Amino acid sequence: MSVHPAAAAEAPPHLATVAGVPVDTRHWIGGRRVASADTFADHSPIDGAELARIARGTAAEADAAVAAATAAFPGWAATSPAERARLLHAIADGVEARLEELAAVETADNGALLRSHRRGVMPRVAHNFRFFADRLLALGHPALDTRGHTNRVSWDPAGPSVLITPWNAPLMLATWKVAPALAAGNTVVLKPAEWSPLTASLLADIAAAAGLPDGVLGVVQGLGAEVGAPLTAHPGVRRISFTGSVPTARRIAEAAGRNLTPVSLELGGKSPLLVFADADLDLAADLAVEQYDNAGQVCLAATRLLVESSVAEEFTARLAARAAALRQGDPRAETTDVGPIIHPRQLERIDGFVRRALAAGARAVFGGGPNEELGGLHYRPTLLTDVRQDSEIVQEEVFGPVLTLQTFDTEEEAVALANGTRFGLAATVATGDRARADRVADRLVAGTVWVNCFFVRDLRAPFGGSRESGIGREGGDWSFDFYGDLRNTVTAPRGWVDHG
């Protein structure tokens, strides 16, 4: 459909229509839309089209958002848990009512599969709110007895919280933080990633329509260095939660350190998939090919395949057959398995890793470069072998559809290879031997170990990483521990005056 130039000119500059959905591209601060003097362009990874011009926040908007969150905090903290839970359920209702729109906008914005957004991701967004609402009402600490004294544990909401989130699963990962922070009685300033800013703005609309009081949830748009940095350095912020890269985490931790603001960091990974000779090799190959989901832009992805030598050839053949069947293309098509990379810079980064690995002697079993037939931002699912444990491709997070394969001969060697990086986010073990599964799992440095499965997620379980994969755990009561200030009241059995 062509748009008459006069009609186009009349559209307010802060309103974009993306996948047929109107999206306000300004900040959401104190219950009002707020513009910035400048904007930046948001492009779709599907075809490179400019989707919107987004408000480009600065320290001034960061200050305004924290001020609004600070003003709203006493009222929200004093709101009863039952009422907070009711509002979170109302937000979940709003997410479900707009599920198709959210899915379509997210796919246009970050290029991940529409079918995943519709059936998996957006239902999880709603679940994030419902889960933490219900969990809030079930929270409790058993009283402890110390020589007749009673320890009663309670907690207070911590205060305004800054949440900085990435582009690979924008609304999912944002609401994973927003929901528990709000449930705990904290007010929130959310800064979504600049490559995928749109669904955060829709979340602000949904929360306002659900009746969330002004200032309880703010959304500030902009670039990390320009608005993320002042937000995380703000002395009035009482919690910072971040998901993203290690270098950015270091900057945030430094800024937080100056104010002694507690931080939760969910960072990258270089997770192994260990395939033992006693494993069901079809299952193992299924698990391996899953690592190309979201074009490999997943922190949890098991990108290092560690395979027992005796089955390496057979395993590789089964994986290659599965990879050849993957359909790359438009993420809006139901038949597509692997969509585009989010941004030209990310594609260049991925390809740089692969080119350097090949130059250093790695061999591409399949893939090894951009998909020239499709063009655009499509990168071919890639498997590299003949890689050294100390090489860049084995040690650094690529965040693209690139796996490496190494072999081992003993369990000892497998564990040493698996643990031989700076990361410790997740690990997957494929084996037919239960005793081995437990033995190996207990020796792996990983926040999550999956045995004969992958990406089975449960919000009741702790999620996070060891080493450079992060600090702290999210999920279940671990989220409440982070967003609250705990108090232990110790009461003696003596000193009571009987007023009866």
Ligand SMILES: NC(=O)C1=CN([C@@H]2O[C@H](COP(=O)(O)OP(=O)(O)OC[C@H]3O[C@@H](n4cnc5c(N)ncnc54)[C@H](O)[C@@H]3O)[C@@H](O)[C@H]2O)C=CC1
């Ligand atoms: N979920 C994960 O584990 C993610 C890992 N990464 C890794 O990082 C690599 C680079 O991706 P980037 O987009 O550059 O990640 P990034 O870590 O720089 O971006 C994540 C978020 O941090 C914000 N940010 C950036 N600088 C900041 C600062 N100084 N203060 C506060 N906030 C700041 C960004 O605006 C964005 O919202 C990827 O290739 C991947 O390896 C990236 C995104 C998500």
Ligand SMILES: O=C(O)/C=C/C=C(\O)C(=O)O
């Ligand atoms: O979906 C989950 O449960 C976890 C996803 C985490 C990432 O994809 C990430 O942080 O990159």
